[in-house]
Amino acid sequence: MMNKKVFRLHLFFALFFVALGSHAISHHDTKVLIEELTKRINSGESTAENYYKRAIEYRVLGQLKEAVNDLKIALHRNANFTLARREITRILSKQGRHKLAILSAEKVITNAITQREKSSAMILLAQMLLNAGEPSEAIKYSSTAFKLNPNGKLEWYLLHARLLGELKRDNERPEILRTGYQLTGSIVLRNAWIDSLLECKKYEIALPIIEKELTSSRLKSSWELRRAKAYIGTGKINAAMNDLRMCLKELDQRIHPKKPDMTLIADRGMANALLGNIDAAKNDLTHLIHIGADKWVTIHLDKAISLIENQ
Amino acid sequence: MKNIHLIVIFCFLSISLGQAGNNIFSRSPYLQLATDSSIHIVWRTKTKMNPIIRFGKDVDALNEKIGSEFILERRTVDESDKSINDALSLFDAPKGTRQFEAKISNLDSNSTYYYSVFDGEKRLTPKDSSYHFKTHPKPGTKSPLYFWVVGDSGTGGENQAKVHTAMRKYNQFKNLELDMYIHVGDMAYTSGTDGQFSERFFKMYEPTLRNTVCWAAMGNHEGKTSKGEDGIGPYYDAYICPKAAEAGGLPSGKEAYYSFDYGKVHFIVLDSHDLDRRPTGHMAQWLKADIEKTKAEWLIAYFHHPPYTKGSHDSDKEQQLIEMREHIMPILESGGVDIVFTGHSHIYERSMLINGAYATPTVSEGVILDDGDGNPTGDGPYIKSAGLVPHNGTVQVVAGHGGTKVSRKGTMPIMRSIFVENGSVLVSISDNVLTGTMLNLDGLIRDTFSIKKEGTVIHSPIENPWNPVTGKKPIKKKSISRGIKVPPVATMIIRKNSQWAYFLGTEDPPENWNMLAFNHSSWKKDESGFGFGDNDDRTVLESMKNKYTTLYLRRSFALPEGIDYKKIGLVVSYDDAFIAYLNGKEILRVGIESGNGGEARNISPHEAEKTFEYFPFDTNAIKALEGGVNILAIEGHNHEKKSSDFTIHPTLILKK
Numbered sequence A: 001m002m003n004k005k006v007f008r009l010h011l012f013f014a015l016f017f018v019a020l021g022s023h024a025i026s027h028h029d030t031k032v033l034i035e036e037l038t039k040r041i042n043s044g045e046s047t048a049e050n051y052y053k054r055a056i057e058y059r060v061l062g063q064l065k066e067a068v069n070d071l072k073i074a075l076h077r078n079a080n081f082t083l084a085r086r087e088i089t090r091i092l093s094k095q096g097r098h099k100l101a102i103l104s105a106e107k108v109i110t111n112a113i114t115q116r117e118k119s120s121a122m123i124l125l126a127q128m129l130l131n132a133g134e135p136s137e138a139i140k141y142s143s144t145a146f147k148l149n150p151n152g153k154l155e156w157y158l159l160h161a162r163l164l165g166e167l168k169r170d171n172e173r174p175e176i177l178r179t180g181y182q183l184t185g186s187i188v189l190r191n192a193w194i195d196s197l198l199e200c201k202k203y204e205i206a207l208p209i210i211e212k213e214l215t216s217s218r219l220k221s222s223w224e225l226r227r228a229k230a231y232i233g234t235g236k237i238n239a240a241m242n243d244l245r246m247c248l249k250e251l252d253q254r255i256h257p258k259k260p261d262m263t264l265i266a267d268r269g270m271a272n273a274l275l276g277n278i279d280a281a282k283n284d285l286t287h288l289i290h291i292g293a294d295k296w297v298t299i300h301l302d303k304a305i306s307l308i309e310n311q
Numbered sequence B: 001m002k003n004i005h006l007i008v009i010f011c012f013l014s015i016s017l018g019q020a021g022n023n024i025f026s027r028s029p030y031l032q033l034a035t036d037s038s039i040h041i042v043w044r045t046k047t048k049m050n051p052i053i054r055f056g057k058d059v060d061a062l063n064e065k066i067g068s069e070f071i072l073e074r075r076t077v078d079e080s081d082k083s084i085n086d087a088l089s090l091f092d093a094p095k096g097t098r099q100f101e102a103k104i105s106n107l108d109s110n111s112t113y114y115y116s117v118f119d120g121e122k123r124l125t126p127k128d129s130s131y132h133f134k135t136h137p138k139p140g141t142k143s144p145l146y147f148w149v150v151g152d153s154g155t156g157g158e159n160q161a162k163v164h165t166a167m168r169k170y171n172q173f174k175n176l177e178l179d180m181y182i183h184v185g186d187m188a189y190t191s192g193t194d195g196q197f198s199e200r201f202f203k204m205y206e207p208t209l210r211n212t213v214c215w216a217a218m219g220n221h222e223g224k225t226s227k228g229e230d231g232i233g234p235y236y237d238a239y240i241c242p243k244a245a246e247a248g249g250l251p252s253g254k255e256a257y258y259s260f261d262y263g264k265v266h267f268i269v270l271d272s273h274d275l276d277r278r279p280t281g282h283m284a285q286w287l288k289a290d291i292e293k294t295k296a297e298w299l300i301a302y303f304h305h306p307p308y309t310k311g312s313h314d315s316d317k318e319q320q321l322i323e324m325r326e327h328i329m330p331i332l333e334s335g336g337v338d339i340v341f342t343g344h345s346h347i348y349e350r351s352m353l354i355n356g357a358y359a360t361p362t363v364s365e366g367v368i369l370d371d372g373d374g375n376p377t378g379d380g381p382y383i384k385s386a387g388l389v390p391h392n393g394t395v396q397v398v399a400g401h402g403g404t405k406v407s408r409k410g411t412m413p414i415m416r417s418i419f420v421e422n423g424s425v426l427v428s429i430s431d432n433v434l435t436g437t438m439l440n441l442d443g444l445i446r447d448t449f450s451i452k453k454e455g456t457v458i459h460s461p462i463e464n465p466w467n468p469v470t471g472k473k474p475i476k477k478k479s480i481s482r483g484i485k486v487p488p489v490a491t492m493i494i495r496k497n498s499q500w501a502y503f504l505g506t507e508d509p510p511e512n513w514n515m516l517a518f519n520h521s522s523w524k525k526d527e528s529g530f531g532f533g534d535n536d537d538r539t540v541l542e543s544m545k546n547k548y549t550t551l552y553l554r555r556s557f558a559l560p561e562g563i564d565y566k567k568i569g570l571v572v573s574y575d576d577a578f579i580a581y582l583n584g585k586e587i588l589r590v591g592i593e594s595g596n597g598g599e600a601r602n603i604s605p606h607e608a609e610k611t612f613e614y615f616p617f618d619t620n621a622i623k624a625l626e627g628g629v630n631i632l633a634i635e636g637h638n639h640e641k642k643s644s645d646f647t648i649h650p651t652l653i654l655k656k
Ligand SMILES: [Fe+2]
Pocket: A028, B152, B185, B186, B219, B220, B221, B304, B343, B344, B345
């Protein structure tokens, strides 16, 4: 297995070329930077690195078409330019050009030398496949990535757990999230693990942690929502309703009436759904879709609403 | 010619060798990751050594020591060196570099210790009281805090040095000592390489870093060689960031973003450069969890890319800036953030008290809660509720002026104070007041603002807020606000037919005529109302017709004790228009579109018809009230010289 030390060397060389020559650019205005790079490119310095740098600045300005064009030229000049390849992969996916993004990610895998580079490239491909709506293909690659490099990163665990969720393999989610939490210490993985326990009805493990969080947190709505789910699962309906009402009360104070925070609307929608306020829950769901919330956020709320409607 | 080349090469070598020249340290000792019971001291050498730290509360008696069992040694990557562990290798430090990271634990909280670095028995740092550190107060305890905020500094040039020196001189003069240093990114231009860090950060700030922890946020220039996702690169070699919540907050699992506590102040540090900034990203999820957990009384967030700027960058146009505003600011404000420090844009911009400004492009309508200057000696501090209250107002500070070339593209409409010059920000928090000061590179104070927290404050957005382009509060086109029916009166604070001092508008009065401190003893005095024509005036001004259009009035009054300020209002009979001032501050403008005194324009006619209208005090007027004596000053206007009549008859009431 490739060790981290050699990976550092690879990363160093990859970044070193990009860093080279940048000492001459002293200003930091993005448009001026693009003009400067254009001048360089037009006066003979049409290197892959300069095209890559200009692409990054175009991306900053949201000019994705120009960014893709530059990245294509950069890759034409240096087919092994991994940073550029990874960048174009992500932009293509963002543009909704999923087939091209997948092809591009496959090339990142082909070009990868070390085990670590290979595993990281597989995660990239898994993400592209997920974005393209192919979770069953995607999970093959995220699984292989973990085999190649068991000490994965926080992002890998989240992606893999999400893929398991998409494939309705909810029972496997707690284990991967718990492992990720133990390895990285990330509270995001810890909380995702608790959520996955609730989904798998493992209330006896989740509840003591939730109780502890409730006593130590300043803002309690997200924990009240979690406890309500555990209470509903164990038949303590009154206690659950009480938690949900408390949760909504706090959220009302936190949610900006005109410009609500997406994460809080998701919580409110769920609390409304579980309380049986179906219209309010649907409003929140519509709002989430309207502001472009991730499918992963809306899918849970949608599921909860239809469950309660069909009860 | 050849000689010149040699000199240039020699100079270059001297600069790049820098402090390593005569010094055992290739990076002098600096502090990192302080908690209420521990601290890290980090340094680099070019050779092997037997590292020992001696420390103690008395500079003359460093009685305690730690040795290599508590000191992590890291080295440059060398493939032939099989003994080195991955985590112990440095990214791109010069060959032979050894980095020592000493962790001293079991310290008393809120205490100052002196220290010295030893190689075995050989003392390497001088016996000098500036080699000291102070542990944090226990989380949750009240303790004053004073810190330095710098951004976009890392040129290694003259202006960066001046900004640093200005801060040090100011603190020396004021007898102040920093509790911490926060850097909002771009500390080592242009690519954040190991060498650039050594020269443009560590060497530059050495006397400050030896006794002050720098808590850093990564900038885009560091991002050229360091990666937030992996936590690998010269940036991550330089800093020890609390990814496991060692200093408070919740564990992020990434050095790229983290939080820490200092007494009752909670700091949140984000990576705005190379991590997912969306609400579903792990950074935003961690942020939400962290903000829900903290029980601090102050919440300060900082990161590199500013949500609001028109300096060298434009937050209406650039992706990272837009995303920080649209995705991250809602989470911060719904968690009750007080102040946000950023850089990237090479300018100093400081906002009014804002909330909910997430739209693109940024506009000031509906998002400004207090449009005053926030200056304790000006419009007064921004007032917020005690504790952390969601959406109760945020001050945004772009401090990207720490050393590199400054510039400005335009005016961000939410800003109150903008300076296109190098400098830094000094912040003090004492109990319920936070005060920020912008000190420029020459040591001049350019801006001061405060946030004061007490009781419960309910804010709503201000209509027509102060405009940073004109430097004024805009006057509505249709500014002819008429009064309403006079309500039942509880107390007449200034009665009808009271004595007023008055000044005829045949010339302009002195500039400060409406201020509290102005002495009007030379003005004439008589009973209100004033005017001519219509037979409705107690003091008749025969000279006014065809000669002048304005009359200036002043009268002092004191408020009855324990009254509800919201019940105060002006009751005025007027023909045609007037502007009222309370203690020098304009509180009401009726029938005059723009300008004051001789500059008043577009005056609408209005007949008094012996009736009075009521104008309740708004928040602006209430804020202008003083505890003791107040001065009500009025300028009455006739819409033209040839007008056949004029009346101004002001009273002040407390309604039932
Ligand atoms: Fe920057």
